[in-house]
Amino acid sequence: MGSTVDPGPIDKSVLYDQENHISSAIWEGQERSVLRCHEHTSMLEQWKLTPKQIELVEKAGFGYFRMIPTISLDNALISALVERWRRETNSFHLAVGEMTITLEDVALILGLPIDGKPVLGVTRPPGNMCENLLGEVPGDLTGGMLKLTWLKERFSTCPEDAPINEIERHTRAYLLYLVGCTIFSTTTGNKVSVMYLPLFKNFDEAGKFAWGAAALAFLYRSLGNASLKSQSTISGSLTLLQCWSYYRLNVGNPKFNKEPNDDFFPFALRWKGRATGPRSNSNIGTYRKALDSLQPSDVNWLPYKDLSFSPNLDDFSESLILQTSKTVLICFDKAERHLPDRCLRQFGMLQPIPKDVQQWERKIKWSNNGVDVTKQTNLQLKGKNQAELKEWIDRRLHIITDEENVDESMYMEWYERITRRFVGRPESLESEFQRIVTAMREIADIADSLSNGVMGFQDKQSLDEIKNTALNSLMDVVEDSKRSRRKIATKRKRDDDPSPNISKEVMLDVWMH
Known part of the structure; x- marks a missing residue:
């Protein structure tokens, strides 16, 4: 991209x-x-x-x-x-x-x-x-x-x-x-x-x-x-x-x-x-x-x-x-x-x-x-x-005063043509996804390392909640990225970097393995 x-x-x-x-x-x-x-x-x-x-x-x-x-x-x-x-x-x-x-x-x-x-x-x-x-x-x-x-x-x-x-x-x-x-x-x-x-x-x-x-x-x-x-x-x-x-x-x-x-x-x-x-x-x-x-x-x-x-x-x-x-x-x-x-x-x-x-x-x-x-x-x-x-x-x-009948959408359309849209190179969804998955895996590994026979039921339940929260956060990030990519693709009339169709099942598979 x-x-x-x-x-x-x-x-x-x-x-x-x-x-x-x-x-x-x-x-x-x-x-x-x-x-x-x-x-x-x-x-x-x-x-x-x-x-x-x-x-x-x-x-x-x-x-x-x-x-x-x-x-x-x-x-x-x-x-x-x-x-x-x-x-x-x-x-x-x-x-x-x-x-x-x-x-x-x-x-x-x-x-x-x-x-x-x-x-x-x-x-x-x-x-x-x-x-x-x-x-x-x-x-x-x-x-x-x-x-x-x-x-x-x-x-x-x-x-x-x-x-x-x-x-x-x-x-x-x-x-x-x-x-x-x-x-x-x-x-x-x-x-x-x-x-x-x-x-x-x-x-x-x-x-x-x-x-x-x-x-x-x-x-x-x-x-x-x-x-x-x-x-x-x-x-x-x-x-x-x-x-x-x-x-x-x-x-x-x-x-x-x-x-x-x-x-x-x-x-x-x-x-x-x-x-x-x-x-x-x-x-x-x-x-x-x-x-x-x-x-x-x-x-x-x-x-x-x-x-x-x-x-x-x-x-x-x-x-x-x-x-x-x-x-x-x-x-x-x-x-x-x-x-x-x-x-x-x-x-x-x-x-x-x-x-x-x-x-x-x-x-x-x-x-x-x-x-x-x-x-x-x-x-x-x-x-x-x-x-x-x-x-x-x-x-x-x-002194500048307020104008009537101003259409700010015209301003933004003009602005996007004259401005520098990005300073850093935008990260592709695949790269961002893999990076976040890696971080989430680390969280899961830490949680797993804490599991042992001494841990009670409530502690194990808390660890499961941590894993679920991490997974839900991952889902939110990917969905936000996909929406953002679709918006850019529509605006530019082409899809430079198609967002991968990542199902929850695939994500779970990556997460578990």
């Missing part, structure tokens, strides 16, 4: 970069190992903030974000999601259609502001920025990158009675460390770019930036890079990516030791203190197969609808109008498209065929003319980038 199935896209007008995508290599048998995930949050709890520091962090827009604990990353799940990410559309191409991480997800999961000034700034000599805003310069400051370990060693504990300028320096160091190990983490190791430091010069001004929009732009770029067959690492807010998957998809979700209280914000806190759950034995192949065969019932289109929270979040509520803004997201030199029109079911709308995506200028070129970073209106953007900045400024003019 694998040699005759066309994984797509049939129509290459949307996924024009398929040959460079990791799914092309996987289809040809060139597996890559699980991605190395760069998020360095394990040491964040070692920072001890004074009440005054917490006040400044809240002013800067990170009051809720700082409360998110370290969440253990499932590298295999992240790697499988990356295989479904397409930088042509900034969305996941799944069996049910396109889905993406939206501004709404960022605001509610991370508690970061998604409205405000674009995260742009000036570039000055790194040493000068450190001297002016931190009070000292590290000895190994190279390439504008500063070691996170140096920040922690020098600034993780601020004296309660420190003068205000010293408190501000410690707080700037904390904020630089915070963004450097989370939303702006890089694949260069345990380092952060000094270019973010001037954004924290004035804490009130820092609170006016759209940090959430910048975090999403950074993550989009990281996902796009990691989806290329040449890459082996990923950075950015992987906590956001993983929690998004937990909320949206029934794939690899951990179980709770106890159900969390609904009174929490940001929503990433829902996964604090969770049990290890089913993901402990999962690998990328398992996740890949689950995503390849994803059904609408496996998707929670509106995961936040019934969640409540008590804090006064008027600013967040007002900014959520931007969740359907078709706009550009900016993070310094990165410009990425936010395309909610391709994923309207995530907002409770019907999904029509979206308009074509034009390739966009992903790199912003700008000059600062020596002005202060907080004076955003004075930044001079060059050439086409003026349009990108204007698009963000006009973000409220590009």
Whole structure:
């Protein structure tokens, strides 16, 4: 079957970069190992903030974000999601259609502001920025990158009675460390770019930036890079990516030791203190197969609808109008498209065929003319980038609204032509059947090995129930596979791999022998 199935896209007008995508290599048998995930949050709890520091962090827009604990990353799940990410559309191409991480997800999961000034700034000599805003310069400051370990060693504990300028320096160091190990983490190791430091010069001004929009732009770029067959690492807010998957998809979700209280914000806190759950034995192949065969019932289109929270979040509520803004997201030199029109079911709308995506200028070129970073209106953007900045400024003019008379069957018919249907090669029914039979035999052998003269009637009866349950599970799997194969055969008007007519009697014979 694998040699005759066309994984797509049939129509290459949307996924024009398929040959460079990791799914092309996987289809040809060139597996890559699980991605190395760069998020360095394990040491964040070692920072001890004074009440005054917490006040400044809240002013800067990170009051809720700082409360998110370290969440253990499932590298295999992240790697499988990356295989479904397409930088042509900034969305996941799944069996049910396109889905993406939206501004709404960022605001509610991370508690970061998604409205405000674009995260742009000036570039000055790194040493000068450190001297002016931190009070000292590290000895190994190279390439504008500063070691996170140096920040922690020098600034993780601020004296309660420190003068205000010293408190501000410690707080700037904390904020630089915070963004450097989370939303702006890089694949260069345990380092952060000094270019973010001037954004924290004035804490009130820092609170006016759209940090959430910048975090999403950074993550989009990281996902796009990691989806290329040449890459082996990923950075950015992987906590956001993983929690998004937990909320949206029934794939690899951990179980709770106890159900969390609904009174929490940001929503990433829902996964604090969770049990290890089913993901402990999962690998990328398992996740890949689950995503390849994803059904609408496996998707929670509106995961936040019934969640409540008590804090006064008027600013967040007002900014959520931007969740359907078709706009550009900016993070310094990165410009990425936010395309909610391709994923309207995530907002409770019907999904029509979206308009074509034009390739966009992903790199912003700008000059600062020596002005202060907080004076955003004075930044001079060059050439086409003026349009990108204007698009963000006009973000409220590009809100997508619900359309009438939408036929989603037309969308799915179009989508199946333009998408990549499979990442891994589909397994034939015969192969799947033989593999499951082998596993079931092992269960039976284990059960038989437990049978002995000492075992009582009830124990023997329990073992017989185990065998019967295994056999019934086997029957269900085969019947599901046969139905799936018939559906594909009907749709493609031919039967590439006829499903074997396996009777229960034959299965029993295989089972017993």
